[in-house]
Amino acid sequence: MNIDIARLQKEIDDLALISEATPPVVTRVLYSDADMKGRAFVKNLFREAGLTIREDSIGNTCARWEGRDKSAAPIGTGSHIDAIPNAGKYDGVVGVLGALEAVRALKATGFQPQRSIDIIIFTAEEPTRFGIGCLGSRLLAGTLAAEKVANLKDREGGTLDSLRKHAGFPTSNPLDVRLPKNAYSSFIELHIEQGPILEQRGLDIGIVEKIAAPSSLRMKLTGVGGHAGAMLMPERHDAGLAAAEISLAVEKAAKTTGSPDTVGTTGVFRIEPGAVNSVPCFAYLEIDLRDTNVTTRDAALVQIEAAAKEICQRRGVTLEIERVNVDAPATCDPRLVSLIEGVCKKQNVTCMRMISRAYHDSLFMAQVAPTTMIFIPCLKGYSHRPDEYSSPEQIRRGVDVLASTLEDLASVG
Numbered sequence: 149m150n151i152d153i154a155r156l157q158k159e160i161d162d163l164a165l166i167s168e169a170t171p172p173v174v175t176r177v178l179y180s181d182a183d184m185k186g187r188a189f190v191k192n193l194f195r196e197a198g199l200t201i202r203e204d205s206i207g208n209t210c211a212r213w214e215g216r217d218k219s220a221a222p223i224g225t226g227s228h229i230d231a232i233p234n235a236g237k238y239d240g241v242v243g244v245l246g247a248l249e250a251v252r253a254l255k256a257t258g259f260q261p262q263r264s265i266d267i268i269i270f271t272a273e274e275p276t277r278f279g280i281g282c283l284g285s286r287l288l289a290g291t292l293a294a295e296k297v298a299n300l301k302d303r304e305g306g307t308l309d310s311l312r313k314h315a316g317f318p319t320s321n322p323l324d325v326r327l328p329k330n331a332y333s334s335f336i337e338l339h340i341e342q343g344p345i346l347e348q349r350g351l352d353i354g355i356v357e358k359i360a361a362p363s364s365l366r367m368k369l370t371g372v373g374g375h376a377g378a379m380l381m382p383e384r385h386d387a388g389l390a391a392a393e394i395s396l397a398v399e400k401a402a403k404t405t406g407s408p409d410t411v412g413t414t415g416v417f418r419i420e421p422g423a424v425n426s427v428p429c430f431a432y433l434e435i436d437l438r439d440t441n442v443t444t445r446d447a448a449l450v451q452i453e454a455a456a457k458e459i460c461q462r463r464g465v466t467l468e469i470e471r472v473n474v475d476a477p478a479t480c481d482p483r484l485v486s487l488i489e490g491v492c493k494k495q496n497v498t499c500m501r502m503i504s505r506a507y508h509d510s511l512f513m514a515q516v517a518p519t520t521m522i523f524i525p526c527l528k529g530y531s532h533r534p535d536e537y538s539s540p541e542q543i544r545r546g547v548d549v550l551a552s553t554l555e556d557l558a559s560v561g
């Protein structure tokens with residue numbers, strides 16, 4: 149297969165310039181100008197490759213290479229192009245533009261797929277805007293309750309409904325994007341590893357067997373504000389200090405489960421009014437907690453909630469807790485894992501089976517289709533930071549493995 153890595157690398161580099169931040173920093177938050185321009189850039193490439201584009205009411209975008217058998221369930225691939233604040237250029241993007249390059253390479257060989265191949269750009273894999281990750285794939289899998297969808301709000305109070313309409317997506321109900329049963333015969337996502345294992349072991353490809361279970365919490369703390377000079381210490385109900393203590397309780401809970409796989413992060417921490425001479429009257433936290441073992445994760449979650457209640461009670465601060473998402477882990481399809489192992493062997497690339505500690509749209513696609521992921525190494529495991537990097541050769545190998553896997557799957561009627 150002739151993968152044009154120079155073309156693909158240029159497209160990755162060009163997309164990275166469409167950012168809310170100054171390059172090389174990539175920030176593309178859902179429905180922002182950069183997100184919309186990024187989508188337009190990729191859709192244009194899809195069109196140039198002769199693919200047919202369809203968008204749903206929240207902006208999940210599907211580019212189809214029509215197969216000979218229109219009645220057969222297609223093969224899905226793809227990932228996301230939204231990027232958290234201060235991100236790099238490979239997370240998600242390699243799975244979208246890499247899939248496009250795989251399709252172009254297959255087309256160039258004269259291959260005609262029996263089953264259609266869909267490249268999907270999932271809406272908002274990143275949780276930045278609404279606090280919940282994998283919004284698009286959750287809705288495709290039908291796992292988000294109507295009430296949660298209606299209550300999604302961003303920092304400025306904007307709702308999913310108003311923002312998606314403003315972004316120009318069709319007005320039908322977001323719950324209608326749910327995929328019908330057996331919509332995809334399989335789903336394969338190419339992604340950078342976002343961890344150091346492949347690089348440390350000098351391996352080319354990871355094949356994902358399991359995706360760790362993510363969860364997240366929101367906490368709103370209301371204390372008593374006042375003058376930083378005049379309000380004496382015994383009188384204080386400082387929401388900021390309660391939030392600080394809760395952040396430490398998150399760290400403690402994650403470190404004391406007895407499992408090295410538990411990870412807890414307080415990634416959003418805001419206090420109000422945010423003036424040096426004012427006691428914080430309000431604090432807002434977003435907490436991310438994960439484990440490969442769901443029982444361990446759940447126990448840590450309960451511990452964090454109990455600690456937060458105790459801290460706020462002791463400090464005379466009112467606490468509201470919302471469980472934004474508490475997801476199960478995903479088990480990947482063993483037949484697809486073996487198939488990709490076979491492809492790696494044929495291509496003479498080294499591989500290992502592994503667990504994904506990061507979450508991906510595959511976590512939800514696995515609920516509706518046999519799914520797995522192809523990981524490529526990235527420098528020192530860096531991700532969610534601007535110096536995220538995979539070499540052109542590492543990307544080329546991943547795309548080559550994806551292309552052969554798609555060829556195999558799409559040949560069967």
Ligand code: GLV
Pocket residue numbers: 273274281505506507508
């Ligand atoms: C995905 O971006 C994650 O946070 O795992």
Ligand code: MN
Pocket residue numbers: 232239274532
């Ligand atoms: Mn990410």
Ligand code: MN
Pocket residue numbers: 228239240273339508
């Ligand atoms: Mn990603």
